[in-house]
Amino acid sequence: MTVTQLVFLLTGGVTLGAALMVVLSPRLVHAALWLILSLAGTAVLFVLLEAGFLAVVQVAIYIDAIAILIIIVIMLTRRVMIRGETQITRNWWLGALSALILFGGLLILLDMVPIIAIDTPPPIADADQLLEDLGRSLVDVDRFILPFEVASIMLLAALIGSIMIAWPLTTRAEGEGDQ
């Protein structure tokens, strides 16, 4: 067992354990914190996969932005959660069953694919060149220009839509919420 494998097992264990805590933790704030740990573990895994850019992006978008957003909304809607009700649905075992079945199915599927027998990745020619290529391909008409601009419009739509939904139109709506 090499050092890399050890690091992988540790990080993978932490990531998976934190993911489990996200769905099991009764307190939502704790679930969000476990989510952050899980996302950070994934970032380390990205580093192990030599995708340094994506690792940093993972931290920048998920941990710094999305997780903060989730925590803010948890605190905004906090008042109804103090009642201490159960956090899982009556039919939680159906969810667990389908998750387990899916996991088993995925394992069987993975076993049938010959590709996964690879255990040494091919070398990366030049990481700097790759990053430059990434930037170039995003604005190249023959490659990913459409996803790039569509992503921009999607973000715009998300921004405008979220503001329209979340911004109180009248003070009446606010008053209703406060009762």
Add this chain to the structure above:
Amino acid sequence: MDQILSDPFGWFNHLLHSLLEGWGLSPGFISFALNLLGAFVMGLGVLFLTLFLIWAERKIIARIQDRLGPNRVGPFGILQTVADLVKLVTKELIVPVGADLGPYNLAPLLAVMSVVGLWAVIPLAPKLLGADINVGVLYVVSIGAISTLSIMLAGISSNNKYALLGAFRTVAQMVSYAVPMVLALIVPTLLAGSMGMVEIVEEQRSIWFLVIAPVAALIFFISSIAEVGRTPFDLLEAESELVAGFHIEYSGLRFGMFFVAEFLHAFTISALTTTLFLGGWQGPGAAEYPLLGLFYFGIKTALVYFVVIWVRGSFPRIRIDQMNQLNWKLITPLALVSLMVTAVVEKLVVEMGLIRIGVHLGANLLLLALTLWALRAYSRTVRRRVENPMSGLTQSAHQSLSGE
């Protein structure tokens, strides 16, 4: 001897390497041990630096306010911070009732980690830096923003209304000012054609980015000061007016860690400004003699840090709605425009050398002039709006008084 002068850090590294090899250790372990040693030296170094920084800041602020500052402990009071540290160590760590212990204890550690982590990618001298990664700029953004998370944790785990409110306001301020900061960081990336800090410094060999993109440099400087929450922008934890904000329920060195993180962060943004816009370690003779580069880097960083303290000593605290509007209605649009202008100009101007610099500088100055003009027009309308109702009000009050 020549090698010591031309490449002292490589020489030292080689020395340690051969020493450990002499002990018969495996090469993998040696590189791990050297990395760990480097990380420890860097972590301890910046934390001890903070002791000096706090003293320097108190001394300079005192001079600005026509006081003497700390002058009892040690020569020029330089050991004052050590004395404070010793005092804090013997304080009781009070945990409020109902605190959420996990996040409560984690928050100060994360605050320090995010700042110490920033130093990994700052090139201190040629061939002297923690890690040369090709995504340095984005790393700075992402690790720096973890301090937001630590403040959030402190606020939600303290079980205190004021801590929660303070944390939310601080987080709102930090995420707001992170937007122009990130946008301003794209400009040096674009000019250097790389996100790696080493390449960005190398690229400033002939001309500093401060000259090519002064608007971006200014935006980065202002928004990072706001990000740290220092004096013109420290309205959320204004010691002289309010209860402390998010760290209200922290005592002893748990509070001390937030304090250390804040002071160190202020110095770190000076180092980042130096690296990104002031040429880092670049200077006459620095490429041949790395120790000279370290000296230049230290001088420039100290100068920028002095400006940060100067700003703290000179500017009044701004109001919260002003802080908010300054960001969203001035700095963020300006950052967007400056990014677009730099991108277009850099591609349009094919000449290199002085013409390119002149066109960039001209475009930036034009942008600044337009901004100032817009600000003036805006402030005029504000003044009219403020003055007219007031005069109308006093007039009517006068009339009603005389009518009686």
Add this chain to the structure above:
Amino acid sequence: MIPLSWYLVLAAGIFCVGLYGALARRNALAILMGIELMLNGVNLNLVAFWRYLTPNFITGQVFVLIVLAVAASEAAVGLALIISIYRRRSTVVAEEINMLKW
């Protein structure tokens, strides 16, 4: 070195845990967190395949970037809906949000 299958099994595990969270939790926020976990597992899968199969073409990385943008937009709109529903109904429990119009 680490075999590709380790990454794939881990990614499948994270995906299934997220799926359980999305199906079994009552709180809309927890469901959203489960969905984020699922996207995370997908990303890990994509990066692993990129690294082991086509490391010198950036298509895999672009995929991940787009998934991240979608995740951000989805979280933003989802959370806006939660805030809006909370404001009108004072609840964020998904089972109680059962009317099409109120």
Add this chain to the structure above:
Amino acid sequence: MDGQWAFIGLLLIVGLILPAVVILFNWLLGPRKPNSLKNSIYECGIETVGETWIQLKSQYYIFALIFVVFDVEAVFLLPWAVAYDKLQFYMVLEGVLFILILAAGLMYAWRKGVLEWV
């Protein structure tokens, strides 16, 4: 490449451990005499009333939302900036278009009055 990331990982771990050690020292050296008055919530001397989970404004959400959107934008633009030297002029304009589309979102928020601190 690997060594560089290893250093970053180690530095982050050191950055967590050092303050933990300092706080541990504080815990060992400082007095430990908790009492109910000392551990109560500090509100300038007044007894705290009600639960801590006060209602917060949804405006905090809006600011974080705009941050998320612009963060994602920056992540798309940074590789574009890295590849800048190799880009043709129309490619630069595509990046500018990307920025302009998102600037429209900021303008919308501005016109809607979301950015006012209330």
